[in-house]
Amino acid sequence: MLNENIRNLRKAKGLSQEEMAIKLNVVRQTVSKWEKGLSVPDSSMLVSLADELDTSVSILLGETVLEQCLNEGDLKSISEKLEVINLQLAKRNEMRIRIIRYLLTSVCTIILVLFVAFAAMRSEYLTWDFNNPEFAIAGTLLHGFEFLFVRVAPFIFIGSIIGIVFTYKKR
Known part of the structure; x- marks a missing residue:
């Protein structure tokens, strides 16, 4: 208001x-x-x-x-209302920080799961028969995704870890 x-x-x-x-x-x-x-x-x-x-x-x-x-009573009333507003703002900011922390943690978890999945697959799709058009498209897409993921995900992972650390930083 x-x-x-x-x-x-x-x-x-x-x-x-x-x-x-x-x-x-x-x-x-x-x-x-x-x-x-x-x-x-x-x-x-x-x-x-x-x-x-x-x-x-x-x-x-x-x-x-x-x-x-x-008068003096009005100033006290104003101060009390401002204190309530400040508490509401603090709660809202804390909730935002908590949501950001959970999102960053989720990103880290997803990256780790995908790395484990790619390690378990051991690029099995590279041995597929690429004469079959469906396998060729699927294999190319998987290889392209893995290629980009392995190069970009570590930076996103490190950035997420830094973000998580900053959300726990004392103010």
Whole structure:
């Protein structure tokens, strides 16, 4: 909700991300991350953002309020809501990392299984009678796949291992 409100209000004022970033003394990528929901502004930046967008912090956070004045209780409420949003973002990022880790592990497993299968086959298809067109096509395809696989798969395997290690890296 916050990210959509920031984007919609910025566009309604006719500001680009770059112009908004300059007004808030941040880089354009920061505004982009807020609008994509990848991060949230801290409470003081949220107040500045609301001022620049000519709205209240509560409206940015998705609430309809009657009173436009911020007091100490409102700041505490805003901080609590930002904490909830940050926890949600952290959970989403952790889930993405977990999915990436499982995909990379699956790639490694598939590569190992295919290497074992090719080793067990021992290029048996090369002894087929290639005068038969069906065997010729199948044998050529198998040989071409094995040829490319044996040369490319080690790089993919190493890249996947590095990716798995990076997903376990402490932040």
